[in-house]
Amino acid sequence: MADVVDLLFLPSISHHVAWVLMLIxxxxxxxxxxxxxxxxxxxxxxxxxxxxxxxxxxxxxxxxxxxxxxxxxxxxxxxxxxxxxxxxxxxxxxxxxxxxxxxxxxxxxxxxENETDTxxxxxxxxxxxxxxxxxxxxxxxxxxxxxxxxxxALLMPDYAGSDNSTVISNQVYHPLGSCPCDLTLNTCDVRCCCDKDCSIEDLKLFVSHCFPGPFGGQVSPAPDYQCSVQSSENSPDWFPFLCVISPPKNNPYLGLFYQGDTITFKPGPSFQRPVFTPTVQITYSQGSPIFTLNEQYFTIPRKLLGQCVNSAPVAFLKNFKVKCATLLHSCPTESPLQTRQMDFRINLKNGEGGEVMVNVTDEVAFDLSPFISSTDAVASSDEMLVCENVTLALDYKFYWEGNGITRVKLTRTVGTITLNSSVWAFFLTVVLTTRYSAVFLNGEFMAEPNSGNPGYQVGYPVIAAIVDTSDNNTGSILRTSINIWKPVGDGLCPTAEKKPVLFGENSTSGCLLPVSQQNLTLCNFLRETVASLQTALIPATHVAKSGNPDPLVMSDWVNISFATLNSSTTMESTSLCYGIPSHQHIHIRSLITGLVDGVPQREIQALHFSYSLSTWALGCGGGDVSPCVDPAEPQLFPITSSVTFTDIPVNTGPPKTRFQINFTEYDCNRNDVCWPELAFPITKHYTGEPYSQSLAKGLILVFFFITASILGTPWRQIRQAWNLVAL
The missing domain is CATH 2.60.40.10 (Immunoglobulins)
Structure with a gap:
């Protein structure tokens, strides 16, 4: 269909351009x-x-x-x-x-209504x-x-936002908020009885169905054992001795949404101004930024968060290769498209107390087809604008050994671009695609990032590999990654990206696949299509046990077990398909194998890859019957992937007996009711202070309790009965 549109559109453009040129x-x-x-x-x-x-x-x-x-x-x-x-x-x-x-x-x-502005x-x-x-x-x-x-006229909302910043109170000293269920500004939220936007008539509709508890604004009242609650008229006999003194701010909901983390300010390098500080010894490690001699970040153009930026820090042992597209209306005059060779001859800190200079080599590109995707219309020679020495690519090679950089080589690719400067040039643009890359080489081998030393670190990618037997059957290992879906843009599977599985982080993601009635008539083809999309997420046969595996040692790798998909031979109708592998699950089992400097070292013991099958059928409810009427009208079906990490417990003692497993009445760690804590804090279960002090305070408390019992109502009733008997 796109080809037909292009064929229909090109003659109209040619006719329009010819008519305009004739008019000029x-x-x-x-x-x-x-x-x-x-x-x-x-x-x-x-x-x-x-x-x-x-x-x-x-x-x-x-x-x-x-x-x-x-x-x-x-x-x-x-x-x-x-x-x-x-x-x-x-x-x-x-x-x-x-x-x-x-x-x-x-x-x-x-x-x-009362505005006087003309x-x-x-x-x-x-x-x-x-x-x-x-x-x-x-x-x-x-x-x-x-x-x-x-x-x-522009119709603005009644509650248009202002530029004044909202002052949020410190949640450390406030329980939740004044009304946590008030989620919509200037609108009454249903069942939120503390919402001040609700009128009396609104509250009558749901006053008996308000959100309970603190999330509905109903902070629990002070309990009866608070000393501030009881009065002299209705206080029980034990009250003067056993009431609790606690400030009102001390409640179980205090700071419920407060993380409690503090960030200490540390002065760091600046991108713009020099920092006049004494020279600091910098040691590079994987992921740390590279510095220049004047304590600045070493930056080159790079794509961050989907956008190209001209100055992005370069991380040690982090390879990348990006492309940035730029629309050119005139010759560039600023960096990074217009540069000089001397601008790149920068002295960097090598990470071992010395310095290293960037060695720059220029290459001239005569074939501009890899860099220019569209050109201007043909124009006369006097209407051509020639842009010389335009920077087309910057390719860095960092040679490293240990924790330092030994040398840096930069290959700068330049070329000459011709632009059309005629009257209609502003309707026609040149799309220039520039390339930027950085690779770290240990000798002549590219650096491979690790995920721990030796055990995996939480948050780092799981390392996978493919066993390559084509090279004389030597079984060399090619590193790759295990991925799950990363939907971007419209969330459709054809445009979705992939993100690597991070160790120790459970995750679920997916995308949407357009399926029409015509697709449901070819169930086998639909199953194969979905299965190929899911299989492409795991292009690996092995997974690394540790975070720094040796690519030459097979014992550092574990086979990935794949669940087989049975092809369906059931007679299926034209409106639904069975056995669609719509959900893919990755189960990773890890084990703590030891400690290094007190840090647990985790290894992957097994990785299992399985599917969950589902039945797909068109849904025509809710008034939308177009997918069922038009055979080519698509409907969106979800394709999901998930990963789960399971820790294998370490057996540190003899197996428990049946009595230890079943009889948990006196086990304070496995039972909500702990009878040994009945005499708390006299027993040794109380660890808030030394046992001798808690015992002394407990005995004093028992003495006051006995005294209150004697002087209270029971003893007074006994004396009255004794006096009546004596009379």
Whole structure:
């Protein structure tokens, strides 16, 4: 379909360009001027048009005109300017062309009830008028442009955001917030009874179904054992001795959303200004930035977060290779497209107390097809703009040994680009694709990043490999990665990317696959397509046991076990397909094999790769029946992938008996009720202070309890009964 569109679109473009070129030739021959286009309809505050021809002595003016009620025609062109609410500007874009722009000098917001500003719009249809732009020479009109302006006011929300920053209270000293369920600004949230946006009528609808607990704004009241709650009238007998004194701010919800982490400021290198500090010995490790002699980050152009930046730090032992596309309208004059060789001769810290200079070599590219994806139309030699020594590629090679850099080589590729500087050059652009790369070589071998030394570190990629038996059956190992889905943009599988599996981090992700009724008639082909998409995530046969495996030692690698997919032979209808491997699961089992400097060292013991099958059928509910009516109308089906890490427990003692496993009544670690803690804090289960002190305080507490029992209500009742018996 795309090819058909291109074939239909190219003749229309060629016809339009030929017509425009013929119009320019005609205006130059007859020495006249014309507006292109000659009539416009404006729905926004900016209008743009072109004036073609001999524009050397042309003056422009704008005025408001009206149509005749009888003939319907507008006023004839005039060279008398009028005061309007439009600002006219002109820009010479060529020898025979002027770019004309009209901009509305008025605010488009709707007037309020008591607003006195004359610049606002009194009604939704803010501007409704006809403008005439006249091109004059010596007071005689040569051409005119009619503009029908019909512009509506901008409707702003009632609670438009302000530029004032919101002051958020420190959650360390506040339980949750005033109303945690208030999620929508200036709107009543259903079942949120503490939402101040809810009116009395709104609350009556759900007052009996409010969110309970602190998340609904109902912080639990103080318990009865608080000393501040009881009064002398209703206090029990034990109250004066056993009540608890605790401030109101000390509650179980205090700082529930507070992480408690503190960040200590450490002065670091600056990208712009030099830091005048004593020279610091820098030792490189994997992932650490490379520094120049003046304590600055060593930067080169790189793509970060999907965008190309001109200055990005280079990390030690981190290889990358990116491409950046740039639209060129004129010759570049600044870095990184226009550079000098001396700009790259920089002294770097080698990580071992010395320095190393970047050695630069220039290469000239005569074939620009790998760098230029589109060119200008053919123009005459006097309309060509030649851009010399444009930087097309920067390829760095860092040679390292141990924790230092031994030498750095840069290959800079330059070339000459030709641009079209004719009248219509601003409609045609050159797309320049530049390349930037950095590789770290240990001798002549490229550095391979590790994920630990020796055990895996949490958050680092899981290392996988493919056993290559094509090289004389030597069984060499080619490193690769295990991936899961990384949806970007529209979330569709054809445009989705992959992200590596990180050790110790469980994850689930997926993408959407468009499937139509025609696809469901070919179930076997659909199953194979989905299976190929899922299998492409794991292009490996082995996984590394440790974080720094040896590619020449097979004992450092573990075979990946794959679950087999059984092909379905069941008779299937034309509307659904069975056995689609829509979910892929990766199960990784790890084990702590020892300690290095007190840090546990984890190894991967096994990796299992399996599928979950599902049945796909078109859903035509909710009023959307187009996928079931149109056989080519697609519907989106999810394809997911997940990874789970399981720690194998280390057996550190003899197996437990049946009594130890089943009888947990007195096990404080496995039972909610712990009877040995009944005499807390007298027993040794209390570890808040020395046992001797807790025992002494406990005995004093028992003494006060006995005294309260004797002096309280029970003893008073006994004395009254004794006195009655004595009388």
């Amino acid at each position: 030739s005609l205006t130059q021959t007859q020495n006249i001027v014309v507006f292109q286009p000659s009539f416009l309809t404006a729905t926004g505050p900016t209008v743009t048009a072109l004036l073609l021809g001999n524009t050397s002595d042309i003056s422009l003016n704008v005025r408001t005109v009206s149509a005749s009620n009888t003939t319907g025609s507008v006023d004839s062109p005039s060279c008398v300017a009028e005061v309007t609410q439009w600002v006219l500007t002109r820009e010479q874009v060529g020898k025979t062309a002027v770019l004309i722009q009209l901009k509305l000098d008025k605010s488009l917001h709707l007037c309020g 610049e606002c719009c009194p009604k939704p249809l803010c501007v409704l008028e006809t403008l005439q732009v006249s091109a004059c020479v010596g007071g005689t009109p040569q051409a005119s442009l009619l503009i029908q302006a019909k512009i509506h």
